[in-house]
Amino acid sequence: MSISPIHVIGGGLAGSEAAWQVAQAGVPVVLHEMRPVRGTDAHQTDRLAELVCSNSFRADDWESSAVGLLHAEMRRCGSLILEAGDAHQVPAGGALAVDRDGFAAAVTARIEAHPLVTIAREEVAGLPPADWDSVVVATGPLTSPALSEAILALTGEGELSFFDAIAPIVLADSIDMDVAWRQSRYDKEGPGGDAAAYINCPMTKDQYEAFVDALLAGPKAEFKAWEHVPYFDGCLPIEVMAERGRETLRHGPMKPVGLTNAHKPEEKAWAVVQLRQDNALGTLWNMVGFQTKLKHGAQTEVFRTIPGLEKAVFARLGGLHRNTFLNSPKLLDASLRLKADPRLRFAGQITGVEGYVESAAVGLLAGRFAAGERLGRPCAAPPSTTALGALLGHITGGHLDGGKGSFQPMNINYGLLPAIAPPKRADDGRRLGSKEKGRAKKRLVGERALADIAAWLGGADVLEAAE
Numbered sequence: 058m059s060i061s062p063i064h065v066i067g068g069g070l071a072g073s074e075a076a077w078q079v080a081q082a083g084v085p086v087v088l089h090e091m092r093p094v095r096g097t098d099a100h101q102t103d104r105l106a107e108l109v110c111s112n113s114f115r116a117d118d119w120e121s122s123a124v125g126l127l128h129a130e131m132r133r134c135g136s137l138i139l140e141a142g143d144a145h146q147v148p149a150g151g152a153l154a155v156d157r158d159g160f161a162a163a164v165t166a167r168i169e170a171h172p173l174v175t176i177a178r179e180e181v182a183g184l185p186p187a188d189w190d191s192v193v194v195a196t197g198p199l200t201s202p203a204l205s206e207a208i209l210a211l212t213g214e215g216e217l218s219f220f221d222a223i224a225p226i227v228l229a230d231s232i233d234m235d236v237a238w239r240q241s242r243y244d245k246e247g248p249g250g251d252a253a254a255y256i257n258c259p260m261t262k263d264q265y266e267a268f269v270d271a272l273l274a275g276p277k278a279e280f281k282a283w284e285h286v287p288y289f290d291g292c293l294p295i296e297v298m299a300e301r302g303r304e305t306l307r308h309g310p311m312k313p314v315g316l317t318n319a320h321k322p323e324e325k326a327w328a329v330v331q332l333r334q335d336n337a338l339g340t341l342w343n344m345v346g347f348q349t350k351l352k353h354g355a356q357t358e359v360f361r362t363i364p365g366l367e368k369a370v371f372a373r374l375g376g377l378h379r380n381t382f383l384n385s386p387k388l389l390d391a392s393l394r395l396k397a398d399p400r401l402r403f404a405g406q407i408t409g410v411e412g413y414v415e416s417a418a419v420g421l422l423a424g425r426f427a428a429g430e431r432l433g434r435p436c437a438a439p440p441s442t443t444a445l446g447a448l449l450g451h452i453t454g455g456h457l458d459g460g461k462g463s464f465q466p467m468n469i470n471y472g473l474l475p476a477i478a479p480p481k482r483a484d485d486g487r488r489l490g491s492k493e494k495g496r497a498k499k500r501l502v503g504e505r506a507l508a509d510i511a512a513w514l515g516g517a518d519v520l521e522a523a524e
């Protein structure tokens with residue numbers, strides 16, 4: 058009996074990986090890529106999986122890096138992107154960096170040579186035809202306007218964003234709670250009955266003035282000429298607010314009203330930085346109203362001057378870019394299908410992940426989910442203890458709804474994975490220092506993830522099932 062094909066739209070990082078996973082499962086796939094018929098503002102070639110900017114897949118060590126762990130899991134799942142990355146790596150210390158031309162040529166050649174893949178060089182300029190009953194949309198941050206308008210019509214105004222406005226996110230256990238304290242403004246109870254929903258970091262007048270000076274002086278990232286990113290009301294970069302007047306921030310996101318310092322009740326803060334819980338696990342907290350175009354190095358330096366954040370570990374730094382992404386926690390089900398039209402699955406950056414590897418990872422999952430469905434052998438989601446599962450959780454449910462625009466793209470990071478208590482002592486009985494405990498914790502998270510991904514592959518591997 059012939060199996061009807063799955064259609065993948067977009068032959069970037071996610072679409073190439075999705076098409077590969079579908080084909081490897083024994084299911085035919087048609088990959089629709091619009092280049093070279095129609096270009097984007099960032100791509101330069103007609104190759105599949107073109108890297109539009111840096112040539113790095115970032116750290117490659119599963120014992121000490123969340124993205125390294127994602128690499129390791131993807132290799133175990135037979136990822137084409139990792140296979141081609143490994144084959145075309147260039148020296149980059151502990152990172153996996155690639156020769157971009159060799160990498161993209163290898164991905165293109167492998168996909169072109171696969172007997173179950175057909176490549177159609179065409180733009181899908183609207184919703185896919187009704188007879189495409191299983192589609193993976195992986196058209197990325199620069200989805201062509203015709204398709205994004207069609208998606209917008211399907212999802213509703215406000216559920217597809219064309220720019221990201223990202224505030225930094227801090228790992229909860231790196232905030233100094235001897236300085237910061239939990240309280241909602243005026244102790245107002247939220248819908249969940251919590252009157253202490255925010256973490257507050259107080260500033261004196263001198264600290265505030267120095268902070269404003271640092272914001273004004275700090276180096277800013279430039280917009281690309283084609284980005285045309287507008288400044289929206291309500292999400293101006295903090296340095297732009299500071300440029301509008303030294304007091305603007307103190308009357309905006311840093312207003313100190315309705316808050317009493319739990320450690321020094323008699324001292325009135327001149328300004329307060331608030332952080333709001335970002336994920337259901339409670340491990341990630343975002344800096345409210347702190348979207349910024351400061352360069353990443355400057356962000357780390359300037360934001361660590363905030364009392365309570367001196368040792369902050371940033372799961373994500375701020376930014377403002379041209380991007381196209383869905384309000385996925387609301388729109389997608391647990392296997393990345395659009396609830397309003399389940400024949401459509403989404404993958405890659407358009408789902409609200411950030412980065413080459415993360416985009417490919419979501420492509421890998423979408424491909425496996427689609428193939429499993431086609432074969433009548435549904436593929437379970439990977440456990441939330443794995444980097445793949447954690448990324449999927451961020452997109453489809455882990456993020457806490459903090460109101461309009463609160464869901465923003467994110468790289469994989471340890472804050473998305475359930476924590477593990479680190480051992481107190483080394484094997485020789487010696488007490489571990491805090492750095493050693495941090496390293497041990499990451500290694501344990503990695504070991505648990507790799508064991509769980511192996512079990513997942515054993516139990517739910519559509520590739521094996523198809524053989």
Ligand SMILES: Cc1cc2nc3c(=O)[nH]c(=O)nc-3n(C[C@H](O)[C@H](O)[C@H](O)COP(=O)(O)OP(=O)(O)OC[C@H]3O[C@@H](n4cnc5c(N)ncnc54)[C@H](O)[C@@H]3O)c2cc1C
Nearest residue numbers: 067069070071091110111181196197201405406412413416
């Ligand atoms: C300018 C820029 C720089 C970036 N730099 C980095 C970086 O340095 N490091 C990093 O990790 N991440 C970076 N990113 C973020 C992200 O990781 C990449 O954009 C990544 O390529 C996303 O993968 P994707 O598969 O979702 O989309 P893409 O790789 O962009 O693939 C989408 C594909 O869909 C095609 N397409 C679009 N619309 C249609 C249509 N209607 N019909 C058919 N085909 C269509 C496009 O031609 C493209 O080939 C950058 C993003 C941008 C925009």
